[in-house]
Amino acid sequence: MTAQKIKPHREFFKINVDALSNQVSSWVTVPDTQGMIEEQILADNLDPVKKTGSRTRIARWKPGALIAKAVIHDFYEEVFIAQGSLMVGCDAQGLGGEEFPAFTFACRPPEIFHGPFISHEGCIMLEFQYYDSINHAINQAGS
Numbered sequence: 001m002t003a004q005k006i007k008p009h010r011e012f013f014k015i016n017v018d019a020l021s022n023q024v025s026s027w028v029t030v031p032d033t034q035g036m037i038e039e040q041i042l043a044d045n046l047d048p049v050k051k052t053g054s055r056t057r058i059a060r061w062k063p064g065a066l067i068a069k070a071v072i073h074d075f076y077e078e079v080f081i082a083q084g085s086l087m088v089g090c091d092a093q094g095l096g097g098e099e100f101p102a103f104t105f106a107c108r109p110p111e112i113f114h115g116p117f118i119s120h121e122g123c124i125m126l127e128f129q130y131y132d133s134i135n136h137a138i139n140q141a142g143s
Contacts, residue, residue, distance in 0.1 A: 005045040005053060015040065015058060027060060036065035046075070046129060054130035061086070061119040068092040070115040077108045077129050084123030094118035 016026060027038040038060045045053035051074065061084070069092070081104050090097035097118070100106075108114055110132075 005047060007043045007045045007054070010043060015042070030059070033065065033067070036062045037067075038062075046131070048074075051075075051131045054128065057127050057129075058082075059125045059127055061123045061125075063120060063122040064094075064118070065122070066090075066094045066116070066118045068094075068116050070113040072111060072113050073129075074110045075129050075131050076110060077106075077127065079106045079108075079128075080126045081105075082124050082126055084119060084121050086123050086125070087118045087120065088115065090116050090118050092116060094120075 026040050028040070029035050030037040030039050040058045040060075042056045042058065044055045044057075046055040047053045081100055081102050083102050085099050085101045087094070087097040087099050094116075097116075102123075106114075
């Protein structure tokens, strides 16, 4: 059995979350978002193949960023909106849904459909994504 990748120790460090600054090299475009959603990975050992580990990231959505279809994944996800707002449950054109402002939180278990999403004004979110290693090990032992 291969050992799980360990998250590196990172003592306090500055995070640039200036929503207007697009020149910061630590922001990386999230694939399939047409450059409208960027992320900074803060700590990461998420392994989708082994279904272990966790990821902590900051996601920055530009005004008008849209994910037009509901998404689903096999890990837990906790999301804290730190700045701006996010519309959840809109249609594919970004109309309708329920708006969640800064200082709101979501916790999504694995295999839960969520979205579509749009951020009309843009937003910054702190996200935690992780596998429940204990339950995964129990499920693997039982199969």
